[in-house]
Amino acid sequence: MPLFEHHLFICTNERDSSASRPSCLPEGSKKLKSAFKDAIKEAGLKQKVRANESGCLDQCEHGPVVVVYPDAVWYGKVHPRDAQEIVQEHLLKGRPVERLRLAESCINSDRCPHRK
């Protein structure tokens, strides 16, 4: 069995509605995971790409959030209709979908201007 070339981590964390920060599950991340699974299968990448649910990726204000490794490309506000484009452009052609990428200044930083 070949090693996977990419792993997608799709945040499916859910917080209580009274929490100070939002979470990805209410933004539709379960449907997003299903859309990625379908797109990966359609592209014939099941042996090369793994899409997994993850806990909070600490980019909660940008949900639903997806990170692609080993490329370390972070996507935010990803809609199920975007899954096909990410698979076709990023995973097959090596061209990250720029319009969905999170700004580097938001990643792993308390200074993200969107952070609550």
Ligand code: FES
């Ligand atoms: S809840 Fe999804 S990134 Fe925090």
